[in-house]
Amino acid sequence: MSCMKFLVEEDEVNLRLDVFIAGKMEDKSRAYIQNLIKEGNVVIFGKVKKSNYKLKLNDVVEFSIPDNEKLDVEPENIPLDVLYEDKDVIVVNKPQGMVVHPAPGNYTGTLVNALLYHCTDLSGINGVLRPGIVHRIDKDTSGILVVAKNDAAHNSLAAQLKEHSMNRVYNALVEGVIKEDSGTVDKPIGRHPVDRIKMAVVKDGRHAVTHYNVLERYANNTLIECKLETGRTHQIRVHMAYIGHPIVGDPVYGYKKQKFNLQGQMLHARKLGFIHPSTGNYIEFSSELPDYFKKILKLL
Incomplete structure (x- = not known):
């Protein structure tokens, strides 16, 4: 049995526990999740709660995935549009329809699967499911993402996001x-x-x-x-x-x-600029509108 741990943030306060877990296990049914909770596989600060428990700020939610739920993320030979890469960061242009990172029950076809095949060194700060992932864009939003290849780069980029200094x-x-x-x-x-x-x-x-x-x-x-x-x-x-x-x-x-x-x-996501974690220089990347976007503009 494998365990996962999440800290409840401000925008998740008062969310029902089963709804919160559903957001982490997007392809699982409500019944599956409620059964997981009922069987005591979900705890908050070590205590079992009911499905309708309302989350509080900074609650630590831990849930155990039964052994038949695979927790490893496999590298996959999925084409990547790499705009830039060095020993610290990799900047990619994500296509519409691609999920950024795996979630329990959904382990394939994501940007992380592709990155693990492309490069062996990714920051470990976000664990096995989100290696290197500093920020995300939605599945159906296309565009530029920067991924950290080591923990020092990850911390630098995360600080820039927190300070709102990254140009997006x-x-x-x-x-x-x-x-x-x-x-x-x-x-x-x-x-x-x-x-x-x-x-x-x-x-x-x-x-x-x-x-x-x-x-x-x-x-x-x-x-x-x-x-x-x-x-x-x-x-x-x-x-x-x-x-x-x-x-x-x-x-x-x-x-x-x-x-x-x-x-x-x-x-x-057309443009992304940030201070490089090692050099301290500002670097900026842009990508042209994808075909699906251009097609509609041409129609208009």
Whole structure:
């Protein structure tokens, strides 16, 4: 039996225990997870809790995976679009549809599987399931990620993320025509008060700031550039939906009726800049819009 441990963060407070575990084991049924809890395989500070237990800030949730649940992550020969690599970092351009790291029950086809095949040295700070992973972008968001190849690089990059000094710029196609040329959404983000799987703008959420500029206006859509000042879960998706301009193709925060046959939201992490962990120099990378994005813009 293998164990996993998670610290409850601000945006997870008051989440039901079974919902919290479901977020870590995305392909498992609610019944499976509730049974895992019922059998005493989930503890908080060493004590068994019920499925409906409401999480508190800094709770330490530990759960045991039965032996028939594989916990090893295997290297896979999956093509990688590598923009830069040295002894400290590797910068990759992630395609839409690829999950960044494995979760219990879902161990294949992820960016981590591909990275383990590509290079043998990755930071061990985030454990066996997330080696080298400093930050994430959603499965259906494409674009640039930096991965740490050793613990010193990981700590340096994590500190830059915490200080909001990393330069992260996205392109998004949103619904409707934005009238102003630029704007800022400064609204706190936390768990949705009703649908606890979703994020939302909530009064007691975590500080979140998104700056945006209009690049192109179409008949019913707007192409924008977004710069993250903070990095909350689903931040751009939540903020744009909040101001009435959800991202085209977003299955969670977007329009229920979509006019294009898309696999997910039209959101691309186009630019990433940071201080190199060893040299101390600022380096920046960019990637052009992927084909799925260009195709829709051409249609418009």
